[in-house]
Amino acid sequence: MSSFAVELKHVSRHYGAVKAVDGVSLSIQDGEFFSMLGPSGSGKTTCLRLIAGFEQPTSGSILLHGQEAAGLPPYERDVNTVFQDYALFPHMSVLDNVAYGLMVKGVAKATRHKEAEAALELVALAGFGSRRPGQLSGGQRQRVALARALINKPRVLLLDEPLGALDLKLREQMQTELKSLQRRLGITFVYVTHDQGEALSMSDRVAVFSQGRIEQVDSPRNLYTRPKTVFVAGFVGTANVVKGELARRLTGSERPFSVRPEHVRFATSAEGNRVSVEGQLVEVQYHGATSRYEVRVEGNQVLTVSLLNGEADEASLPRRGETVRVAWAPEAMVQLEQGGG
């Protein structure tokens, strides 16, 4: 038996002419926190629904712990889902919601309520069992949905943008809790999100989706420092993607390259072996810890410079409209493929 919790082999899901998922292959290790990241309509949620069994693939094969799952209905699969809008049963108490998975298996009421209590405790909602979902806040509903999905002790937990409806503070808190929960339970999390920060901070590995295809599967660090395609460089973090004539002049190659804004500095003259280019400063944005400077260079491309505030002498910094020179180390450049996106 393979050690992969989930394997997708050349999986496609077409709706008429629309290819929601187009030949996706990926392998998710047992116990891994795996994220599927992409903009809306990139196929990540459809992929999750294929694993859950709500959709069936048009072609390809889906293995769950080495067993072919394509064709199996959701209730025959050893995976559980946390839904984006929680999907709690409004006519049941919180306790009955959590105990639902055991109820349909025919577990006796006393036993399943005891286990549901324990699951509620796991998500820090002990004592909330008698309430109705409608009486809970968004964050609490989120936790109930989590407890309900964990009651069947699935080996794979699927999470469909579970934090999307929460406000920023709560979202950050839940990110930490989800990650520590996953570590404690040791089960596989497959996490769908369009928030690259969320994906980077929580995941062991991330698959970046675009237009129904996977652009890159990698660790968060590699994804950020070694993006393979133009799309990944632009979607994960902020990147200066340099293309065309300018790219050729700077690197001697037609291939586009990316350089992160924090690796770009203002320079007074062409210095040493650093790559530099001249342009006009068109915009300055204050971001608290950092400031962003947008410099329009030849070919109408805009390069972003990110500087820590307080690091440089305020007075020496260029002003909007000035002509400036920006420079970066050659090793900060990452050559990209055009990719699908």
Added chain:
Amino acid sequence: MDTLPGMALPAPARPRAGLARTVANVLYRRRTLYLLLLLTPPLLWFGVVYLGSLLSLLVQSFYTFDDFTMGVTPELTWANYQALLDAANHDIILRTLAMAGSVTVASAVLGFPVAYYMARYATGWRKGFFYIAVMLPMWASYIVKAYSWTVILSKGGIIYWMVERLGLLPALEWALALPGVGGSSLSTSNLGRFLVFTYVWLPFMILPIQAAIERVPGNLLQAAADLGARPAQSFRTVLLPLAFPGVVAGSIFTFSLTLGDYIIPQLVGPPGLFIGNMVYTMQGSIGNIPMAASFTVVPIVIIGIYLTVARRLGAFDAL
């Protein structure tokens, strides 16, 4: 702050002054006045015409009817309600109730799958087709439909012809020989009456159920399946409880419409009055309005009990 040239914004358009605008502004600020204006006509209607007449009915059911002079005097008495318990009247109530109950159950059983299909599966022209198919019979005159059913159900009618062609005539005759169900022919049997009632009231069951199922978010059923519920289980534990208020709403229609009907019992089925016929006779032919009123109170009380029981069973928990 330095602004870019050519970026001057045009002055915002000033709203035109006028009476309508002034009135609108006053109503916008004074919510109570607004609600008062909005609700006075319907409340007058409900209060005076609707509930008032019902109340007057209730009061008149306690008036005294003099059999000898055929006159009504406003002397309060329980006599009319005591008369309901007479064997003959009692029979009428039970007969009507049994029919209303059977029609309601049959409508729910037949209506639910149709409503389910309309709400969950039908899209585009199919959905439109089903709406029209369900509503179309309601566009035709009720009397015409009832009369045409007498033809359909009569000996030599299309149903007899079909049953005969299928070689099922003995089965039909066996069914018609059952006590309580049958009669000498389909059009003079309780079975025939039941068919006609179910036909005319079915749309009133389908539409509320359809609306209730439509309000159940699809992902609840996915969540149930995801947690291991087989389709029958998710139907029983999620869809049915959430759609049940719709079934109750529909059953109030089919139940009370059958309870109050007096035309179909005249045209189809065996002899024997329904509550509606009795009201009609008492009020129209005899002029015994108090007795007619007390008969009318019966369905009101029964529906009241029904709703209380439904509430106790948790039918409205999902609302």
